[in-house]
Structures are given as structure tokens and as C-alpha cells.
Amino acid sequence: MGNLNEIFDTGRETLRDVERRLDMPRREFLQFCATVAATLGLPAGAEAAVAKAIEAARRPSVIWLHFQECTGCSESLLRAEHPTLEKLILDVISLDYHETLMAAAGHQAEAARKAAMKANKGKYVLVVEGAIPTKANGIYCKIGGQTAIDMLKECAADAAAVIAIGSCASWGGMPSTISPLSDSSPTGSAGVAEILGKPVMTIPGCPPNPYNFLAAVVHFLTFGKLPELDKLGRPKFAYSRLIHENCERRAHFDAGRFAMEFGDSGHRQGYCLYKLGCKGPETYANCSTLGFGDAGENNWPVGCGHPCIGCSEKGVGFQKPIHQVAKMLNVTPPLQYPRIVEAQGKAASFASAAAVAAVAGAAAGAAIMLTRNLGLSHAAEEAERTKAAKPEDKAGA
Amino acid sequence: MANNHYAAPAPVGGGLVNIVTLSCGVLIALMAAILMVRFLFGLGAVTALNDGYPWGIWIAVDVVIGSAFACGGFSVAMLVYIFNKGEYHPLVRPALLASLFGYTLAGAGVMFDLGRWWNVWNMFWPWSINPNSVMFEVAVCITLYIVVMWIEFSPVVFEKLGKDDARRKVSKLMFFIIALGTVLPMMHQSSLGTLLVVLGGQVHPLWQTPALPLLYLLSAIFMGYAVVLFESCLTSTAYRRKLETHMLTPMAKIMLGVLAVFIVVRLGDVLMRGTLGRAVEPSVQALMFWLEMACFIAPLILIGAESNRRNPARLFLAGVLLMLGGSLMRLSGFLIGYETGGDFSYFPTLAEVLVTAGMFAVEVLGYIIITRRFPVLPREELQAVK
Numbered sequence: 001m002g003n004l005n006e007i008f009d010t011g012r013e014t015l016r017d018v019e020r021r022l023d024m025p026r027r028e029f030l031q032f033c034a035t036v037a038a039t040l041g042l043p044a045g046a047e048a049a050v051a052k053a054i055e056a057a058r059r060p061s062v063i064w065l066h067f068q069e070c071t072g073c074s075e076s077l078l079r080a081e082h083p084t085l086e087k088l089i090l091d092v093i094s095l096d097y098h099e100t101l102m103a104a105a106g107h108q109a110e111a112a113r114k115a116a117m118k119a120n121k122g123k124y125v126l127v128v129e130g131a132i133p134t135k136a137n138g139i140y141c142k143i144g145g146q147t148a149i150d151m152l153k154e155c156a157a158d159a160a161a162v163i164a165i166g167s168c169a170s171w172g173g174m175p176s177t178i179s180p181l182s183d184s185s186p187t188g189s190a191g192v193a194e195i196l197g198k199p200v201m202t203i204p205g206c207p208p209n210p211y212n213f214l215a216a217v218v219h220f221l222t223f224g225k226l227p228e229l230d231k232l233g234r235p236k237f238a239y240s241r242l243i244h245e246n247c248e249r250r251a252h253f254d255a256g257r258f259a260m261e262f263g264d265s266g267h268r269q270g271y272c273l274y275k276l277g278c279k280g281p282e283t284y285a286n287c288s289t290l291g292f293g294d295a296g297e298n299n300w301p302v303g304c305g306h307p308c309i310g311c312s313e314k315g316v317g318f319q320k321p322i323h324q325v326a327k328m329l330n331v332t333p334p335l336q337y338p339r340i341v342e343a344q345g346k347a348a349s350f351a352s353a354a355a356v357a358a359v360a361g362a363a364a365g366a367a368i369m370l371t372r373n374l375g376l377s378h379a380a381e382e383a384e385r386t387k388a389a390k391p392e393d394k395a396g397a
Numbered sequence: 398m399a400n401n402h403y404a405a406p407a408p409v410g411g412g413l414v415n416i417v418t419l420s421c422g423v424l425i426a427l428m429a430a431i432l433m434v435r436f437l438f439g440l441g442a443v444t445a446l447n448d449g450y451p452w453g454i455w456i457a458v459d460v461v462i463g464s465a466f467a468c469g470g471f472s473v474a475m476l477v478y479i480f481n482k483g484e485y486h487p488l489v490r491p492a493l494l495a496s497l498f499g500y501t502l503a504g505a506g507v508m509f510d511l512g513r514w515w516n517v518w519n520m521f522w523p524w525s526i527n528p529n530s531v532m533f534e535v536a537v538c539i540t541l542y543i544v545v546m547w548i549e550f551s552p553v554v555f556e557k558l559g560k561d562d563a564r565r566k567v568s569k570l571m572f573f574i575i576a577l578g579t580v581l582p583m584m585h586q587s588s589l590g591t592l593l594v595v596l597g598g599q600v601h602p603l604w605q606t607p608a609l610p611l612l613y614l615l616s617a618i619f620m621g622y623a624v625v626l627f628e629s630c631l632t633s634t635a636y637r638r639k640l641e642t643h644m645l646t647p648m649a650k651i652m653l654g655v656l657a658v659f660i661v662v663r664l665g666d667v668l669m670r671g672t673l674g675r676a677v678e679p680s681v682q683a684l685m686f687w688l689e690m691a692c693f694i695a696p697l698i699l700i701g702a703e704s705n706r707r708n709p710a711r712l713f714l715a716g717v718l719l720m721l722g723g724s725l726m727r728l729s730g731f732l733i734g735y736e737t738g739g740d741f742s743y744f745p746t747l748a749e750v751l752v753t754a755g756m757f758a759v760e761v762l763g764y765i766i767i768t769r770r771f772p773v774l775p776r777e778e779l780q781a782v783k
Binding site for chain 2: 338342343344345346347348349351352353355356359367370371372373374375377378
């Protein structure tokens with residue numbers, strides 16, 4: 001692996017700068033870079049490139065739009081336990097427009113956005129949080145008199161990259177839930193890609209793991225392009241596997257140990273939640289491999305005993321009932337597993353042997369009696385016949 | 398049906414409450430109670446079935462032996478209608494009645510034994526059938542045959558209800574129904590043997606042979622005649638009627654003919670496959686084999702001579718022995734000579750025995766009620782005059 005000091009060039013000036021700038025020790029900074037590089041699945045040594053990219057502090061302009069959403073994605077990003085996360089994200093990028101975080105308000109805020117777009121034309125990153133209502137020309141969500149549709153199209157036109165964060169922006173999320181009684185959601189909510197008519201990078205989840213977003217942004221900073229995406233625009237490093245594939249409860253699934261209801265003995269022993277409706281088997285995300293919010297590895301729904309609701313997966317999250325059993329995308333478990341020790345049958349009990357003997361005895365007895373009676377009557381008949389025949393013989397003689 | 402010169406059938410009449418019907422009622426009530434438990438709590442609650450013995454006496458006795466006992470109707474119908482022996486016509490209705498009950502109950506017995514009986518409709522659902530399955534053949538054949546037999550028996554009901562119009566309509570179709578009623582049992586009685594063939598080495602070599610379909614078919618035919626001997630003697634005695642020896646004696650000769658062919662095939666098969674050695678080793682299976690053979694050979698001695706065939710006691714005993722022999726062959730193939738390996742064992746529970754007893758009680762009770770109230774048995778006065 002080589003000398004780490006050489007790889008990271010730990011003596012360099014910029015590292016001291018970043019230490020001051022981010023108000024975090026060098027060690028912690030390098031740890032963070034390594035974590036991000038590992039999340040992205042980059043090869044060994046890439047963490048140095050990540051560190052250098054962050055040190056360089058090109059501070060790309062970021063415009064962050066909010067539409068039909070709860071700001072949970074921003075919250076999860078900011079409330080992460082990691083002490084320097086928000087500092088880092090705010091320092092590494094130049095967040096020029098974010099309705100929740102910016103100090104400006106009203107027309108001033110809109111002016112800031114327009115100014116940033118003009119100054120960084122073709123270079124800024126557009127992050128979208130929240131779904132876009134499309135019914136009635138999009139009047140259900142307006143900012144500064146502008147509908148969400150118009151605002152999105154305006155901001156996306158000159159963006160270097162568009163990132164949809166959260167399920168709402170990715171594919172419509174919770175606002176796009178269609179009730180069984182109608183054929184569309186109340187406001188006709190749609191994801192970013194649908195409005196723009198072109199694929200964008202999506203980081204679905206409700207909220208998504210902040211590291212997935214962060215890692216994608218850092219990838220952009222480091223390599224100048226977005227990471228590899230799947231056909232739904234999700235970065236493959238985070239969304240290429242089913243939650244089920246790497247679930248910490250997977251061994252229970254394979255062994256057929258299921259929690260059947262909340263609080264039963266299986267549930268208390270951490271058995272698989274499949275039968276409580278866990279959507280892990282049909283949801284692509286890295287929840288089971290990447291701890292959420294820096295609070296330890298159990299800090300995700302399945303980890304704390306609730307089935308996954310498939311929040312990141314279109315058609316699953318907010319659409320299928322929470323406790324409906326998931327459609328297995330790989331192996332469907334049988335309704336029942338064979339017992340390990342099979343009952344092999346018992347010898348005859350006294351009662352059953354006696355019953356069989358009684359039936360056999362009764363049948364044999366009845367048959368013998370009937371045969372005897374038939375025989376006796378036959379003998380009598382024969383005797384009568386011979387008796388009747390004899391006088392005739394005599395007469396004939 | 399040119400049998401008008403023979404005694405027309407008439408209800409026997411008489412009371413329905415006596416010691417036999419009451420005993421049947423008690424057995425049926427017990428069976429109903431056990432079946433309620435079975436359908437509420439599953440097979441494990443009442444049976445001794447396990448993964449090594451998934452079929453118990455409800456299949457081996459109620460269905461396999463039960464349906465063989467029910468071959469009387471088929472055997473006699475074949476004699477009367479296919480070989481045109483009109484003189485046996487008075488035997489058709491009672492034999493058919495016994496068959497009707499035997500088969501209908503065999504069908505019901507299958508339902509008791511099906512773990513997930515509510516899926517049974519799949520068997521008849523064209524999109525889920527498996528036409529390569531022996532079980533499918535048996536199931537469809539038996540189901541069809543039950544329907545066919547009810548149609549064959551329907552003139553009795555129409556006569557009783559005075560619906561001559563319906564009766565006439567049915568009799569126009571009867572030639573086809575009767576043909577079907579002869580073909581179907583031949584198909585599934587042989588297939589019951591094929592069921593064992595597909596079980597392969599799990600069945601003891603004495604009962605495992607490619608000739609099983611033939612053996613099961615031949616034995617079903619002579620068991621059918623044996624049941625008629627049994628049933629006729631029993632009915633005559635119980636109802637204090639004149640014995641039908643004049644028909645039974647020649648019929649017994651036909652039965653012996655079929656039996657002789659069967660014994661040749663059975664022994665020839667055992668010899669040709671070189672499994673006779675398994676019949677002389679000290680085992681329960683070997684004992685069962687000789688017991689079975691004794692039941693098949695004894696009737697040849699008992700009623701081999703023409704004079705002996707006129708003795709109803711010997712006819713009755715021969716019938717009983719052949720029923721027993723055929724039953725033993727089936728019981729041995731399906732249970733006693735059946736081995737899945739490991740330490741699996743099976744002996745029916747009291748509940749299983751009671752359900753089987755209850756099934757036979759239904760047959761007896763049904764037979765009594767129908768012969769007393771419907772025109773099944775030949776009219777006695779005419780018989781007496783003849």
C-alpha cells in the first residue's frame with residue numbers, strides 16, 4: 001500500500017489550510033475522505049484524490065430547490081452526528097440558494113438565485129428536493145409567484161449537473177401516492193427526470209442516507225463527473241443491491257426464522273421481518289451496509305425491529321401497504337419449512353390395536369356364523385330333496 | 398334389456414330401526430365427530446400419518462380396498478351387458494347399489510385424506526391438470542365413474558318417484574353410460590396398481606412388479622363377483638329371502654376362471670422375477686404373502702367342484718376369502734410391504750379405524766335403507782313361484 005504519509009503528502013500546506021478552514025483535525029478529515037472513498041467503492045489510494053479535491057475548495061455553486069417535500073433530506077444531512085458534516089458541506093460547496101438554510105428571504109432570495117445562476121452559468125450544481133405537482137399547470141406549489149415546474153426548468157437549463165435528492169424528487173415519493181379510488185395522485189406529483197424529460201442523478205430514500213448524497217457530490221468534485229448510474233439514475237455504488245441481499249437478518253430468512261407479529265418471541269430475538277411486510281427483498285438501497293446518521297449500525301428501520309417500507313423504491317414505498325408481504329425478486333421462501341426432526345410414527349397403541357382386532361374378530365365371527373347357518377340350511381334342503389325324491393323312486397319301482 | 402321374464406325389482410319394505418341400523422348410526426356419529434376434529438385441526442390431530450407413511454388406512458382401505466369391493470356393479474354389468482348373459486340381470490341392481498356406495502365413499506375418503514383438500518378443484522381445472530400423472534388418471538376416472546354410476550342407478554329413483562318420462566329419456570342413453578361404466582373401472586382399477594409401480598423400490602419386491610396393473614384389474618374383477626356372492630348370501634339371509642343360488646353357482650364358475658388366470662399371472666410373475674426367495678424368509682411380509690396366496694387358492698378347493706358350487710355356505714366362504722385375499726394384496730402393497738427407509742413406522746390410530754368403520758357403516762346403512770324403500774332387489778313372490 002505504500003507510505004501513507006507519501007500518498008497523502010501529509011506535510012503539505014493545503015492540509016493545514018483545510019484543518020483551519022473546516023475546524024477539524026487532519027486525522028478526522030482524512031478519515032472522512034477515506035470513508036467517502038470507501039462508500040463510493042473507489043480503489044485504494046482514491047481517498048488521497050478525494051482529500052486533495054476537497055482541500056482545493058473550488059467551491060462549486062450549488063442551487064438547492066425545495067418543492068413538495070418535508071425538508072427531511074436536508075434535515076438528515078444537517079443533523080448527522082458527524083460533528084463536521086454540515087461544516088464540510090457548507091464549506092466545500094458554495095450553497096447559493098437553499099430556502100431553509102439561507103439567510104436571505106423574499107425577493108432578495110430569488111435575486112441571489114438568479115445572480116448565482118448568471119455568474120456560474122453552465123457550472124453550478126442543481127439539487128432538487130421534493131416532487132413537482134403537475135396538475136392544473138402546477139399551481140399547487142409556487143415560489144415567488146413561479147410554479148415549481150417553471151422554476152425547475154429555469155434552473156436546470158444551465159446546470160452542470162442535476163441531482164434529485166430523496167424519493168419525492170427522484171420519482172414522486174410520498175406526494176405521488178395514488179389512492180386505490182383514483183388513477184392519479186391529488187396534485188399529479190412527478191419526479192425531476194419526468195419534468196425535465198431527461199435522466200438525472202437520483203438519490204432516492206425517505207430520507208436517503210446522507211453519505212450517499214455526500215459521496216456522489218464528492219465524486220463530482222474529485223473526478224468532475226457524476227458516478228456511474230443505473231437506468232433509474234441511481235448511483236450504482238449505493239443502489240445496485242437489494243437491501244435483502246446484505247441484510248443483517250438475512251441468516252434468519254434463510255433459516256426460515258420469521259417474526260410473525262410485533263413483540264412475539266421471534267421478533268424479540270431479532271428474526272427476519274419478511275412476514276411482517278419487510279420490503280427489503282424488493283428495494284434497491286445500501287441501508288443494510290451503510291449505517292444511517294453516524295449513530296451506530298442498528299440505526300435503520302430493520303435494525304430497530306421495523307420492516308423496511310421500501311421508501312426508496314418506486315411502486316413499493318408509500319404505495320404498497322406497510323405490512324403487505326414483499327414480492328420476492330430472487331427466492332421466494334416456502335410457506336412452511338420441513339421440521340429438522342421428523343415424526344416417524346409410533347407403534348400401535350393399545351386402543352387402536354384393540355379396535356383393529358375387534359373389527360377383524362367381529363367380521364370373522366359374523367362370517368363364520370353366517371357360513372354355518374347357510375351350511376345348515378343347505379344340508380336341510382338337500383335332506384328334504386332326497387326325502388322328497390325317495391317316495392317317487394319307490395313308486396317308479 | 399330383454400329381461401322382462403325375470404322378476405321385476407321391488408322394495409323389500411319393513412322397518413328401518415333395528416339393531417344393525419342403530420349400530421351403523423352410532424359408528425357414523427363417531428366418524429362424523431372424528432372428521433370434525435380432522436377438518437378443524439388437521440390430519441396430525443387424528444391420524445398416525447407421517448412423512449414416511451403419507452397414506453394410511455383411509456387410502457389403503459377406504460379408497461383402494463373400498464373401490465375394489467365396489468367392483469361388483471362393474472363385474473356384473475360386464476357379464477350382463479357386454480357378454481349378454483341376461484340371466485344374471487336380477488343381480489345388477491343390488492351389485493350396482495353396493496358399488497355406488499363403495500365408490501362415492503372412496504371419493505369422500507380421498508377428501509378426508511387430502512391435507513389441503515380445498516385445493517382439490519385444481520385436479521379438474523384444465524389449466525392445472527397434469528395428464529402424465531397416474532394419480533390424475535385415477536382421480537378423474539373415479540370421479541367420472543361415480544357420476545356414471547349414479548346415472549346407471551337413476552332409473553331406480555325415477556321408478557320410485559314415478560317419473561317414467563325421465564326414466565325413458567335416461568334409458569335411451571343407457572347403452573353409452575353402461576359402456577363407460579365398464580371402461581372407466583378397468584382404467585382406474587389397473588391404475589391403482591400403477592400407483593405402486595411408480596413408488597419403485599419403496600414397495601416390497603413381492604408386491605412390486607410391472608404386472609401390477611394387470612394384477613389389480615384381474616383381482617378387481619373377481620373381487621367384484623366375490624362381493625356379489627357375499628352380498629347376495631348376506632341379503633338373502635338377513636331379509637329371510639330365498640337364496641339366489643341358481644345365479645350364483647354359474648357366476649362363481651366365471652369368477653374361478655378369472656381367479657385361475659390371476660393366480661397364474663401372480664405366481665408366474667413372482668417366479669419370473671426371481672423374488673420367491675423373499676417369500677420364504679422369516680418376515681411379516683413373507684407371512685402376509687402366504688396368507689394372501691392361501692386366500693386365493695382356498696376357493697379353488699372350496700368350490701372347484703360343481704356340486705360344491707351349489708352349496709351357499711361354500712359360495713359365501715369363497716366370496717369372503719377372495720375379498721380378504723384381494724384386500725391383503727392391496728394392504729400389503731400400500732402399507733405392510735411399503736418401506737420408505739429410516740425408522741418410519743405406521744399403525745392406524747383408534748380414530749382412523751373408527752372413521753374406516755364409519756365409512757363401511759354408511760355403506761351398510763345406505764344399502765339397507767335403499768333396498769327396503771327402493772326397487773332394487775327382485776320381487777320375492779315371483780321368485781318363490783318360479
